[in-house]
Amino acid sequence: MYGIEIALHILMAIVMTLIFQGCLGSKSARKRIPGYFALLSLFDVIMLLACVFELYFLQKSMDGKSWAVILSQIFSCLDFLSYFSILAIFVMYIESLVSQRKSVSWIFAKIAVLVSVIYAVLWCISVFNGMFFYVEDGIYRKGKYYIFGQTGGYVVLLIVISFLVYYRGAIGPRAFLVLFSFVIFPVIAVVVRPFIHFFSIQIALSLSIILIFDFIYMYQIRLIGEQEAKIAEGKIALMISQIRPHFVFNVLNSIYVLCDKDPKAGREAIGNFSNYLRGNIHAAEKLNEVSFDTELMHLQYYLNLEKMRFQDDVKFELDIKERDFNIPPMILQPIVENAVRHGVCKKKNGGVVKISSSRAENFIVIKIADDGVGFDTKSISSDDKIHIGINNVKERLWMMCGGELDIHSEIGKGTEVEIRIPLKRDKK
Structure with missing residues (x-):
């Protein structure tokens, strides 16, 4: 039932693991890639793997195995904890990027962390009491307070939008569009999820992180050689001019x-x-x-x-x-x-x-x-x-x-x- 979705999450987890290793693999990478991005990659791997085991044991629970229900609930909690950790870390990550060029207020990150902690706890509680969602015949159903449960993620995404728009001058137009994918991709996932059930929010967030890594860091690394050559040439001209x-x-x-x-x-x-x-x-x-x-x-x-x-x-x-x-x-x-x-x-x-x-x-x-x-x-x-x-x-x-x-x-x-x-x- 969830075979395609499980396979996609495993594939994405492998890709994200490689990115996480890339963040820590060399001394040069560790210097150029902020710790927040490495944490972002790590929690994304945890979220994807938690989702894999959650779906796997959910399938097993349909055969009447009570132990599988408990394990599915445990991994569901880990999924939610990782998801809201990613949201909070992303806000801190983009604030750390902008703070390298401009003084920023960390109020955005503080609000995002507070909202993420509260809703992570509430969604974990919902795993057991069904207030936001429940499982019936192996299918996730909306709970009585489902809409309220959704507001936490949207509040953090709204904080991301506000921060990116407010500091768009310091971020730059290209980086702005790439970072904005962290908002756009999950929204697309929510819209198409009823029609393409395997395109989950977890997959959408992972695709955004991959795009950010490729554009911001791989692009910058490619430019480093050109910049260093330009600096070397410029210094000789500078010496002569001075x-x-x-x-x-x-x-x-x-x-x-x-x-x-x-x-x-x-x-x-x-x-x-x-x-x-x-x-x-x-x-x-x-x-x-x-x-x-x-x-x-x-x-x-x-x-x-x-x-x-x-x-x-x-x-x-x-x-x-x-x-x-x-x-x-x-x-x-x-x-x-x-x-x-x-x-x-x-x-x-x-x-x-x-x-x-x-x-x-x-x-x-x-x-x-x-x-x-x-x-x-x-x-x-x-x-x-x-x-x-x-x-x-x-x-x-x-x-x-x-x-x-x-x-x-x-x-x-x-x-x-x-x-x-x-x-x-x-x-x-």
Whole structure:
């Protein structure tokens, strides 16, 4: 009676087991795939196998075997517990995905967990008292409070819809559609179940999880090689672009003059310039992130050179509250250089550039602010050198650590660049 349905659930359980092993199989996979997704896969396997044994013993119970009825009820409870666990874990999973790019409220997950726990218990009780459903002649029948029993799953799915819609900007259009399958597929299963009895909600959820795994993770893994190659190529170009001829000429000229006036200061300037050039070359050789202290040290060499050139016209202030984190190399200097060249140097009597770092919820926030002339952010053309440089930094931030960059500027008052680096992220 349930032969086709049992066979399909076994087949799906095998596929989901392979996905679960894929989540844990290699160190690289464990780093890139969140633990919530691994849990999602594990509970899906348990749900499918519970459903298999539930149907198997249900068939046996039709032959009048009382022990088969008890075993069918036990596996039915396990089926419901796994099902509602999957719903709750999925909400936590998508919240963890979005939290890597944007601060989120975990109220969605808390409500989903509460609803799932309550209804998991109620459905397990229903297995024995029939308030939501009961079995008659080997067929599931609707109980007196069946509609009420259905509301739990729909409430959690409504939470999923609300979260996906609210954070669709952070999720992205393609990922949004794939994650939305977790809602669409079960709804389709409910509609077609009366006509195609073997297309169960368990199968529908499993198909959605397979789609999510294939699109989000396999697609991302395929892109990793391309991104790393792009980062490697971009770093060489970045190194060359940062060692600008006019900057090198001005620094060497300043050192030349300084060697006559103050030989000790001249030697110190040569050391700073040497370390600065070495830092640029080393940055091109590194594919991964560096510690913030390393990046700050490289920036300090640049600041020392600028202090030598501009004296009191340009002042630098450091307010470092957080430093125990990693950052893509050569991120800070291009922004600070823009603040100097296009901000305070264009202001009469110069100004101040302030670099700060702090923690805000799930992010490290780095700010580079100047009190220079400011500019209209909307007026920058796509081929403007400032625009190209900032876009380069933005792209490397996103590709290497999921970071984001925003610019706030007001003409006559100055500019502030804010970098947000997520604390919870998959390190490559």
